[in-house]
């Protein structure tokens with residue numbers, strides 16, 4: 001493995017996200033003062049998954065911290081798809097609600113596609129509705145972009161500036177991260193390779209990359225020997241592991257090995273995770289601003 005003389009920079013997602021939230025708070029206060037509009041975000045949690053519960057609490061806290069209204073809806077795991085669709089219809093019709101987020105994963109009985117597509121695309125601040133996914137896939141910039149890939153892109157641009165011509169490898173092809181990430185990088189004019197479970201030699205693909213985004217859900221998957229010296233590595237993995245010292249969150253890269261070779265790396269925790277919620281607030285602000293703009297025409 002080729003090591004650099006100095007370990008790569010650690011990209012501070014927490015500080016970056018705090019900066020975005022400060023800017024959003026200022027814009028929210030302008031909207032309140034000039035347009036008497038307070039952006040509102042409804043968050044729906046079905047069931048009692050402990051990790052989802054933590055993320056939803058954090059979303060509610062950060063939404064109110066920037067001066068937005070939060071409308072949390074906690075439903076039991078036994079909730080039927082029909083009841084969930086009724087709630088979404090009610091939120092679609094509520095003018096105080098500018099953004100709607102359905103926390104994933106959903107209980108297996110509920111068909112995620114059906115309920116996500118029931119959200120009004122203009123309120124789909126998660127960017128998972130088929131209309132928003134379609135807009136991104138044809139390179140249109142008037143839809144909502146899923147929060148985690150948007151956060152990754154913001155960190156990448158802050159680190160590397162213009163991304164055009166860079167070789168990017170995205171490890172994992174989920175609808176939440178891998179696929180939209182690949183579309184965003186394509187839009188930035190990167191050369192993009194997406195690897196998945198059937199890719200023959202992920203290590204060889206990754207060694208060519210100036211930018212590596214890993215969202216595979218496998219702790220320690222990406223080794224130092226996979227990384228081109230100086231590459232920028234964005235670790236999206238959030239894996240809870242238990243060892244002698246207790247329980248920890250780790251990413252998808254073998255941290256010390258990759259840190260020694262990469263030019264820059266996002267840590268876990270404190271890298272991409274905080275950007276996800278900051279971008280949710282960014283999208284909710286955009287949704288409220290669009291309502292005001294549309295009312296003028």
Ligand SMILES: Nc1nc2c(c(=O)[nH]1)N[C@@H](CN(C=O)c1ccc(C(=O)N[C@@H](CCC(=O)O)C(=O)O)cc1)CN2
Nearest residue numbers: 055102103104105126147148249269270271273274276
């Ligand atoms: N509807 C959605 N569901 C889910 C999404 C999503 O974007 N939309 N993403 C993930 C979970 N998620 C937000 O919902 C999320 C994950 C992680 C973090 C975060 O800040 N992580 C911290 C560590 C937190 C910890 O200690 O547990 C970090 O990385 O520093 C925020 C949001 C799945 N579901």
